[in-house]
Amino acid sequence: MKFSQTLAALLFCMLPLSAAALDFGKIRADEISVYVQDLETGKVLIDHRSGVSVNPASAMKLVTAFAAFQALGKDYRWTTDFKSPAPVNGDTLEGDIYWEGSGDPVLDQDGLIALQQQLRDKGIRKISGQLVLDRSLWGEVKNGKEFAADAGETYMTPPDPNRLAYKVVAVKAERNPAGDVVWTTNPPLPDIRLDNQTTIVPSTAECKSISRYMRGRYTGGALVISGNVPETCLSEALYVNMLTSQDFARRSFINQWRAAGGTISDGLKVAVTPSDAKTLATLQSKPLSEILADMNKFSNNLIARSVFLKLGQSKDLHEALRRADSAVKLELGAAGVDTAHLVLENGSGLSRKERLTAKMMGQLLEKAYFSGYKDEFIGTLPMAGVDGTLKTRLKQAGEKLVLKTGTLKDVRALAGYWLGEQPKVVVVMINSPQADTYLKDMDRLVSEIVLPGGKSWVALDASCEARQDV
CATH class of the missing domain: 3.40.710.10 (DD-peptidase/beta-lactamase superfamily)
Known part of the structure; x- marks a missing residue:
């Protein structure tokens, strides 16, 4: 048997x-x-x-x-270049700087900072002109109308020639040496008011996801954050989808550059990179x-x-x-x-x-x-x-x-x-x-x-x- x-x-x-x-x-x-x-x-x-x-x-x-x-x-790797036809005199780029985008889908704020560091390594501290976005690749990519109700969701962010960090702002709080809670954003957004409506709640429980406790939205020209945030969630980033692709790229470039001590003219242009422009900085993505x-x-x-x-x-x-x-x-x-x-x-x-x-x-x-x-x-x-x-x-x-x-x-x-x-x-x-x-x-x-x-x-x-x- x-x-x-x-x-x-x-x-x-x-x-x-x-x-x-x-x-x-x-x-x-x-x-x-x-x-x-x-x-x-x-x-x-x-x-x-x-x-x-x-x-x-x-x-x-x-x-x-x-x-x-x-x-x-x-x-395979995507390549992002910063170029300019303008001369460099001393520590000044005497003209505009062109962001020639390749549609790199994973370029983030650290990548942008690395590109800007290459400019500083060349002795450039001042840019007398403006940031120019070369958007000759694809232009604006739109979402299907059948998903209009989800337009504000991060997963709806479309491809873009100058896409950066999924077009999301990282918001987080940390305690400074004095013990006070200090809120920061990445990229820096000095021109956007941060309306803090959060309450920090004492807690020893593991912070599995800050999005369970905190919300963020961009409205009326202000970034509004709210919720009861456990102490253990401090230093965890909440990601907020805000701004248009071009405005996000502009604010990120200008504010990161200025935060590192550089100067650049305000404003933004959109134009094709001149054929005589020289490459000042280049960055390749991680492999496919x-x-x-x-x-x-x-x-x-x-x-x-x-x-x-x-x-x-x-x-x-x-x-x-x-x-x-x-x-x-x-x-x-x-x-x-x-x-x-x-x-x-x-x-x-x-x-x-x-x-x-x-x-x-x-x-x-x-x-x-x-x-x-x-x-x-x-x-x-x-x-x-x-x-x-x-x-x-x-x-x-x-x-x-x-x-x-x-x-x-x-x-x-x-x-x-x-x-x-x-x-x-x-x-x-x-x-x-x-x-x-x-x-x-x-x-x-x-x-x-x-x-x-x-x-x-x-x-x-x-x-x-x-x-x-x-």
Whole structure:
């Protein structure tokens, strides 16, 4: 009897789950697509509506990441230049300084300060002219009208030639040597009144997120901050999306320069950099592989849209979008991925138009797994219970389960890999008016797919035979 039970358990471990055997919980079978493939044998283990065209939400970022690795290479970097045709006399630049933007999606205040330090290293302390933004790349990029209600949210910040720090001001409080609470902003904003309506509350509890206790908004020309802020949240930054892209770049450049002791004329110009301008400072971004990790782990729409436009290789916005669509499909097609149902708009998933199939996503993941950039691609994905958008989900699975999430109204998606015993491609996509109520059932389903018996996450590290006793 014991032999027969053991044999049955072993046979169970060898059998793939069939779509018919899947427990969708409350999820309607006609509202979910599932595609699972064994990466060692290539065998498709589960295929449920994998050929149906669906909205993947932010899982679409995997498509953009794949095409970027293919077309640009994992070591690609954006370059930002400060230039001027004006001469330098003594410590003075006798004219305007041009910010020639490349659309670097991760240029931050530290990067801006590093660029300005290069100016000081050349002996420049005074700029007699103004800051000039070269916006010949793309110009103004707008958001879709269908997301107008979310216009003020940070995740809606669009790409921009002179994008800086996601266009957010970091606000934080610290105690000075006298024990007084001092509020600061980065960048410095001496011309904007800080209306402090906060109360500092004594506390010894860990500050997990200052946004739980504090709010910030820009209204009537003032930055208003409010809330009851625990003592332990001091030194934690609250990020406030404010100002236009051009005004944010202007204030950041001028105020950072002046804060370091430099002088520059007020005002802002927009013009193309003169052909005879000399490069005074230059900065390269971190490599593409690291930028794509920021994009996928935290589902950053700005990065995804910027990378998509970069794939378009055109200064004209509409032409860049058209070429990017073609470039992505070309790279996927050349790799053997079927793009017949692929519909692109901006490559981020922040779209009601974008579409693909679970099978296409599965093919893409398989190709990436066997590519020369396998480790870098996998490294961009959130790890279950560890980081990114999966930090609080599927915790028991741990770092062996890496999945890109996707969330929109009426859409939930997970796509990536199980990297434990019997590695798998896992794709689960839900398009339903009830999608937000299906999250727990979705996670239970993924748990069962990656490891039979995993639904309850009991004895996850035990052998397959042992799990049959649960």
